[in-house]
Amino acid sequence: MCGIVGYVGNRPATKILVEGLARLEYRGYDSAGLAVAHRKALRTTRAVGRVDDLRAAVGDDESPGRTGIAHTRWATHGEPSERNAHPHTDAAGRIAVVHNGILENADELRAKLAAEGVALRSDTDTEVLPHLVARALDGGSPSLEEAVREALRSVEGTYGLVVLDARHPEELVVARNGSPIVLGLGDGEMFVASDVAALVRHTRQVVFLADGEIATLTAAGYEGSRLGPPTTVDMDDADFDLDGHPDFLSKEIYEQPAALQRMLAGRLDARFATARLDGLHLDPRELRGIRRVTFLGCGSALYAGQIGAGLVEELARIPADAEQASEFRYRNPLVDPETLYVAVSQSGETIDTLAAVEELQRKGGRVVGVVNVIGSAIARQCGAGTFLHAGPEVSVASTKAFSSMVTSFALLALLLGRVRDLSSAHGSRLVEGLRRLPDAVETALESADEVEAVARRYADARSMFYLGRVRGAAVAREGAQKLKEISYVHAEAYAAAELKHGPLALIDAAMPSVVVIPDDELLSKNISTVEQIKARGGPVIAVTNAEIPDGLADAVIRVPRLEPELDPILLGVPLQLLAYHCARALGRDIDKPRNLAKSVTVE
Ligand code: F6R
Numbered sequence: 001m002c003g004i005v006g007y008v009g010n011r012p013a014t015k016i017l018v019e020g021l022a023r024l025e026y027r028g029y030d031s032a033g034l035a036v037a038h039r040k041a042l043r044t045t046r047a048v049g050r051v052d053d054l055r056a057a058v059g060d061d062e063s064p065g066r067t068g069i070a071h072t073r074w075a076t077h078g079e080p081s082e083r084n085a086h087p088h089t090d091a092a093g094r095i096a097v098v099h100n101g102i103l104e105n106a107d108e109l110r111a112k113l114a115a116e117g118v119a120l121r122s123d124t125d126t127e128v129l130p131h132l133v134a135r136a137l138d139g140g141s142p143s144l145e146e147a148v149r150e151a152l153r154s155v156e157g158t159y160g161l162v163v164l165d166a167r168h169p170e171e172l173v174v175a176r177n178g179s180p181i182v183l184g185l186g187d188g189e190m191f192v193a194s195d196v197a198a199l200v201r202h203t204r205q206v207v208f209l210a211d212g213e214i215a216t217l218t219a220a221g222y223e224g225s226r227l228g229p230p231t232t233v234d235m236d237d238a239d240f241d242l243d244g245h246p247d248f249l250s251k252e253i254y255e256q257p258a259a260l261q262r263m264l265a266g267r268l269d270a271r272f273a274t275a276r277l278d279g280l281h282l283d284p285r286e287l288r289g290i291r292r293v294t295f296l297g298c299g300s301a302l303y304a305g306q307i308g309a310g311l312v313e314e315l316a317r318i319p320a321d322a323e324q325a326s327e328f329r330y331r332n333p334l335v336d337p338e339t340l341y342v343a344v345s346q347s348g349e350t351i352d353t354l355a356a357v358e359e360l361q362r363k364g365g366r367v368v369g370v371v372n373v374i375g376s377a378i379a380r381q382c383g384a385g386t387f388l389h390a391g392p393e394v395s396v397a398s399t400k401a402f403s404s405m406v407t408s409f410a411l412l413a414l415l416l417g418r419v420r421d422l423s424s425a426h427g428s429r430l431v432e433g434l435r436r437l438p439d440a441v442e443t444a445l446e447s448a449d450e451v452e453a454v455a456r457r458y459a460d461a462r463s464m465f466y467l468g469r470v471r472g473a474a475v476a477r478e479g480a481q482k483l484k485e486i487s488y489v490h491a492e493a494y495a496a497a498e499l500k501h502g503p504l505a506l507i508d509a510a511m512p513s514v515v516v517i518p519d520d521e522l523l524s525k526n527i528s529t530v531e532q533i534k535a536r537g538g539p540v541i542a543v544t545n546a547e548i549p550d551g552l553a554d555a556v557i558r559v560p561r562l563e564p565e566l567d568p569i570l571l572g573v574p575l576q577l578l579a580y581h582c583a584r585a586l587g588r589d590i591d592k593p594r595n596l597a598k599s600v601t602v603e
Contacts, residue, residue, distance in 0.1 A: 002027055002071060002072060002073045002074050002086075002100045002194070002597075003021060003023075003024025003025065003027035003071065003072040003100075003193070003194050003195060003198065004024075004069070004070070004071055004098050004099075004100055004160060004161075004162055004181070004192070004193055004194040005017050005020035005021055005024065005069070005070045005071075005191070005192070005193050005194075005198045006068065006069040006070070006098070006162040006164075006172050006174070006191065006192040006193070006217070007020075007066075007067065007068055007069075007189065007190075007191055007192075008066070008067045008169075008170070008171065008172050008189065008190050008217050008218060008219055009066060009067075009186060009188060009189025009190065009219045010066055010188055010189060010219060011066060011189065012062060012063070012064050012065065012066060013036050013063075013065055013066055013067055013068035014034065014036055014058060014062045014063055014065075014068065015062070016068075016191075016202075017034045017036070017068050017069070017070035018034070018051065018054065018055050018058065018070070019201065020070065020191070020193060020198035020199075020201075021034075021051045021054065021070050021071070021072045021198070022051045023195075023197045023198045023201070023240055024072055024193065024194065024195055024197060024198050025050065025051050025072055025592065026248075026394050026395070026396055026591065026592065026597070026598045027072060027074065027194065027195065027597055027598055027599060029049075029050055029051075029072060029074070029592050029597070030048070030049070030073055030074060030075050030080035031046065031047065031048045031049065031072075031073045031075075031080045031081065031082065031084065031085035032046070032047055032049075032050070032051050032053070032054040032070070032071065032072040032073065032085060033045060033046030033047065033054065033070065033071055033073075033085040033086050033087055033098075034046075034054065034058070034068055034069065034070035034071070034087065035068060035069055035070075035087040035089070035096035035164060036063040036065035036067065036068035037065050037067045037068065037164055037165075037166045037169035038063045038064055038065030038066075038169070040166055040167050040169070041093070041166050042089065042093055042094070042096050042164070042166045043063040043065065044087060044089060044093075044096065045057050045058050046082050046083075046085035046086075046087075047082065047085065048080055048081055048082055048085065051072060065169065066169070066219075067164060067169040067170070067171075067172065068164065069087055069096060069097075069098045069162045069163075069164050069172065070087075070098065071085070071086035071087060071098035071099075073085055073086060074597040076102055076125075077102070077106065077123060077124045077125045077126075078122060078123030078124045079123070083121055083122050083123075084122045084123055084124050086098045086099065086124075086126060087164075088121075088122060088124065088126050088127040088129065088130050089130050090130040090131050090133070090134035091118060091119065091131065091134070092134065093166070094134060094165060094166045094167060095130040095133045095134045095137070095163065095164070095165055095166075096130060096163070096164045096166075097126060097129040097130045097133070097161055097162070097163050097164075098126075098161065098162050099125075099126040099129060099159055099160070099161040100159065100160045100161070100179040100180075100194055100601060101157060101158030101159040101160060101161075101177070101178055101179035101601065102125060102157050102158055102603070103125040103126070103128065103129075103155050103156065103157040103158075103159065104156045104157040105154075105155060105156040105157065106124075106125030106128055106155075106157070109128040109132070109154065109155065110125075110127075110128055113128060113131050113132075118131050125157070128155070129151060129155070129161065129163070130163075132150075132151035132154060132155070133147045133148055133151045133163055133165075134147075135151075136148075136150040136151055137165075143216075144163060144165045144168055144171060144173045144216070145173050145214060145215075145216045148163050148173045148175060148214060149214060152175060152177075152214075157177075157178075158177055158178030158179050158351070158601070159175065159176070159177050159178065159179055160174075160175075160176045160177075160178075160179030160180055160181040160194055160209075161174065161175050161176075161179075161181075162174050162181075162192055163175075170218055170219070171216050171217060171218050172190075172192065172216070172217045173214065173215070173216050173217075174192050174209065174214070174215050174216075174217065175209075175213070175214040175215075176209040176210070176211060176212075176213055177211050177212060178211060178351065178354075178377075178601070179194065179349075179601050180194050180195065180208070180209075180349055180376065180377060180601070181193075181194060181208075181209040182194070182195070182196055182199065182206050182207065182208050182209065182375070183206060183207040183209070183215065183217065183222055184196075184199035184202055184203045184205070184206055185203055185205040185206065185207070185221070185222075185230055186202055186203050188219055188220070189202075189219050190217040190218065190219065190221065190222060191203065192217060195599075196233050196235070196375070197240055197392060197394070199233075200233065200235055200236050200237050200239070200240070201237040204232050204233050204234075204235075204236065205230045205231075205232060206230060206231060206232075206233055206375070207222070207227055207228060207229070207230050207231070208228070208231070208375045208380070209224075209227070210226065210228070210380070211377075212226075213225075213226050213227060215227055231375065233374070233375070234374070235391070235392055239391055239392045240392060240394060247395065247590045247591045248394040248395035248591045249395035249397055249399065249486070249580055249590045249591055250580065250590075251395075252393055252394070252395055252399045252400045253399045253400070253445070253573075253576050253577065253580060254445060255390075255391065255400050256399065256400045256403050256438075256441050256445070256573070257438040257439065257441045257442040257445075258391075258438070259388075259389070259390040259391060259400040259401075259403065259404050260403060260404060260407055260437055260438045260441060261438045262389040262390070262391070263388055263389055263390065263404045263407050263408060264407065264411075264434055264435070264437070264438070265389075267411055268411075268431050268434055268435055269431070270428070270431050270432075270435075272418070272424075272427075273418065273424040273425075273426075273427030273428040273430075273431055274414060274415055274418040274427055274431070275411035275412070275414045275415040275418075275431075276415075277386055277408075277411055277412060277415055279368075279384060279385055279386050279387065280368050280384055280385065280386065280412075281384045282340075282384075284419050287415065287416060287419045288419050288420065289338065290318065290338065290339070290340045290416065291318060291319075291336070291338040291339065292318060292319045292320065292321075292336065292338065292339040292340070293308075293309065293312045293316075293318065293319075293320040293321075293339065293340045293341075293342060293412075293416070294309075294320070294321055294322070294323060294339055294340075294341050294342070295308050295309055295320070295321070295322040295323070295341075295342045295344055295409075296322070296323050296324075296325040296328055296341060296342065296343050296344065296353060296356045296357075297322070297324075297325055297343070297344035297345060297350075297353055298324065298325050298326055298345075298350055298352050298353055298600070299398070299481065300346075300397075300398040300401075300402045300478055300481060300482075301344040301345055301346065301350070301353070301398070301402075301405060302322055302323075302324055302325070302344070303402075303474050303477045303478040303481065304344055304402050304405035304406050304409070304474075304478070305322035305323075305342070305344050305405075305409075306322040306473075306474035306477070307406050307409065307471075307474045307475070307568045308320070308322065308342070308344075308405070308406065308409030308412070308413070309321050309322045310470065310471065310474070310568075311409050311410055311412075311413035311565060312409070312412065312413045312416060314413070314565065315413040315414060315416070315417035315422055315426075315430075315565065316413055316416035316417040316420055316422065317417075317420060317421060318416065318420070323356075324352075325343070325350070325352045325353040325355075325356040326352035326356075326603075328352075328355075328356040328359065329355050329356055329358075329359035333359070333360075333363075335359075335360055335363035335364065335365040336365070337364060337365070337366065339365065339366070340366055340367075340368065341357075341360050341365050341366065341367040341368070342367070342368055342369075342370055342385075342409075342412070343356065343357045343367055343368070343369045343370070343371075343378055343382055343385075344369075344370045344371075344405055345369070345370075345371050345372075345376075345378050346371070346372045346373070346388070346390075346393055346398050346401035346402075346405075346599075347372070347373055347376060347598065347599035348369070348371040348372065348373040348375075348376020348377060348378040348379045349373070349376050349377050349378065349599045349601050350378070350599065350600050350601070351600065351601050351603055352600070352603065353378055354377050354378050354381060357369070357378060357381050357382060358381065361381070367382055368382055368384045368385035368386070369381075369382035369384070369385035369386070370385055370386050370388065370405055370408050370409075371385060371386075371387060371388065372387070372388040372389075372390050372393065372401050372404070374387055386408050386411075386412070388401060388404040388405065388408060389404070390404040393598075394591065394598070395590065395591040395598075396485070396486075396591060396592060396593055396596050396597065396598045397482055397485050397486050397579070397590075397593070399482075399576050402478065402572070403441065403569050403572065403573075406568055406569050406572075407434070407437065407569060410430070410434060410565060410566060410569075411434070413565075414427060414430050414431070414434075429563060430563055430565060430566075432563075433562050433563030433565070433566050434566070436562060437562065437566055437569065440559075440560045440562045440566075440570055441569065441570065441573060443559075443560045444559040444560060444570050444573040444574065445573060445577075447557050447558065447559065447573075447574050447577065448577050448581075450555075450557055451557055451574050451577040451578050451581055452577070452581040454541055454555045454557065454578065454581075455577075455578055455580075455581030455582045455584075455585055456581070456585050457555070458512045458539070458541065458582070459487065459489070459581075459582040459585040459586050461489060461510065461511065461512050462489070462490065462510065463489065463490040463491065463492070463506075463511060464480070464483060464489060464490070464491045464492075464511070464512050464513065464514060465491070465492055465493075465494060465499070465503065465506075465507075465511065465512070465513040465514065466479045466480040466483075466491055466492070466493040466494070466513075466514045466516070466575075467493070467494050467495075467496040467499060467513055467514070467515045467516065467529060468493075468495070468496055468515070468516035468517075468526075469495060469496045469497060469522045469525060469526060469529075470520075470522060471518050471520060471564070471567050471568055472496070472516035472517065472518050472522075472526070472567075472568070472571065473493075473495050473496075473516075474568065475516045475568045475571050475572050475575065476493040476494070476496075476514070476516050477493040478572060478575065479491075479493070479514060479516070479543075479572065479575030479576075479578070479579070480492060480493040481493075482575060482576055482578075482579035482580075483575075483578065483579040483582060485579075485593050485596060486579050486580065486582075486583040486588055486590055486593050487579055487582040487583040487586055487588055488586070488588065488593070488594070489582060489586075496515065496525070496526060496529040497525070497529070499529060499532070499533075500532065504532065504533075504536065507533055507536040507537070507538035508536070508537055508538060509537045509538070509539065511538055511539075512538070512539040512540070512541060512554075513533050513538055513539070513540050513541070514540075514541045514543060514575065514578065515529060515530055515533075515540055515541070515542050515543070515553070516543050516544075516571050516575075517530075517542055517543065517544035517546055517548060518544070518545060518546065518564065518567040518568075518571060519544070519545050519546035519547075519561055519564070519567075520564050520567070523546050523548075527548060527549070527552065530542060530548075530552055530553055531552070534552075534553075539554045540552075540553040540554055540555075541553065541554065541555045541556075541557065541578075542555070542556045542557070543557045543559070543571055543574050543575065544556065544557070544558060544559070544571075545558065545559050545560060545561045545567065545570065545571065557574040557578075559571055559573060559574060
């Protein structure tokens with residue numbers, strides 16, 4: 001969740017570090033800091049707030065040092081404050097550490113260090129690390145790498161970390177266990193970060209560290225016993241520009257047609273009226289042997305999975321469900337060898353989803369990943385699956401990755417259906433619908449002005465209901481999630497029919513309801529839900545691709561009709577716009593909503 005950047009080379013490090021942190025700010029943004037080594041001493045600067053606050057704290061007084069480490073933080077242990085910001089150093093100010101993850105035995109280690117007379121200066125778990133490394137060096141460790149190894153032997157928990165020794169500024173030591181670390185290979189310089197976003201300005205040649213790996217970086221290269229070969233990442237710095245948009249969320253919402261085009265490229269098979277998902281590594285016989293599909297994910301990835309489960313049941317006629325990955329491993333799940341488990345994650349780093357994958361694999365389950373970030377932990381752990389190719393998603397709220405996930409599930413459901421009883425005519429209809437989907441999303445985006453007007457009208461609401469049935473139910477859940485996270489307006493999603501079993505009591509003129517109304521066999525039921533709300537004085541915003549009676553709702557937002565199975569994707573688009581424009585009307589920090597961070601790598 002926090003961001004890490006490190007540099008060793010021939011250029012002054014500070015600017016490179018600050019620029020790298022700015023790229024990672026979406027990872028966490030309550031405080032930031034850096035340490036640069038020069039003339040055998042560290043210069044450490046830390047600031048509460050954003051990377052710009054750190055930039056201001058550094059000012060013009062930049063160290064000429066050519067090796068440094070930096071961090072942007074999302075607080076876990078200890079409030080956001082300057083003293084809790086990273087890097088943390090040992091008592092002598094020789095060793096500096098930036099760390100992502102959580103050290104579970106930190107309290108015990110802190111108590112031990114305190115008993116030995118070490119004065120701890122922060123409330124963080126991380127601070128034990130520089131003290132432990134310094135102790136190992138004082139105790140005769142032959143190198144910084146050895147000292148880091150020794151220190152890590154006494155910690156329990158997760159880490160992605162970078163260590164700098166003021167007395168050896170020619171090197172950095174990096175280690176990973178559960179939190180991403182990626183090396184960037186430059187020409188006469190080396191970079192390290194928790195995310196390739198911070199590296200692509202300098203290099204596209206990267207090495208992903210696996211859990212348990214430790215490496216030493218110098219300007220000349222890197223050394224580590226078990227490191228894989230470098231890979232070339234398929235993105236560049238321009239992918240992280242706003243490209244004329246006021247914020248990344250807007251950019252990413254409008255990128256959806258292009259993202260879906262990439263997701264679908266080479267995956268539609270018109271001849272056999274099916275989908276091609278070669279990355280699953282499942283032949284038709286294995287596909288036929290699957291008796292159930294279970295999607296696992298958190299937050300929006302879970303809601304995407306719920307839509308996916310509906311699609312699999314509808315098209316392949318096998319049972320399917322979606323589970324909160326965060327609950328999965330703790331409830332001692334029954335793992336069924338005939339179930340296909342699908343781990344869903346934009347970042348590929350969500351610790352709860354990763355842990356569910358590991359639990360499944362321990363119990364002999366077959367799990368594939370549906371992931372956006374190539375090289376991420378979940379993608380590598382699964383070893384098979386589907387990449388979304390949605391491009392970097394920088395805004396904390398997921399939009400284009402969500403739509404891409406659902407589209408990939410439509411492909412999966414089509415594939416599973418076509419090795420069973422789904423007719424070729426039905427398959428062809430879906431293939432054609434999917435082919436037209438990017439354009440239809442483009443048309444759905446044309447509702448933006450209307451949605452903005454609706455948002456202005458209702459953004460002051462204290463709370464909103466989001467309602468839908470069957471195909472519309474998970475769409476409503478995702479819509480409510482978007483509103484909550486970026487506008488801070490409370491929203492609750494309900495299966496529409498459940499409303500009358502209790503929550504209808506909350507309906508009054510101050511409680512708007514967003515009702516998702518697909519043009520399907522439940523249209524008349526959804527219309528009566530709207531009537532029930534209206535009869536109690538509640539305002540209704542209808543999001544629909546159906547013909548609904550004039551004057552039924554207070555506002556109607558229309559999306560194009562395509563194939564009914566693809567309705568959830570199209571009906572979801574105005575809900576993203578609604579959340580976006582409510583957040584704008586309320587002056588929220590759209591890309592970096594309070595308390596949240598992209599990629600949740602702590603439990
Ligand atoms: C919502 C959102 C989160 C993520 C969730 C899972 O807009 O972004 O709910 O969907 O934290 O993240 P990934 O998909 O990276 O596993």
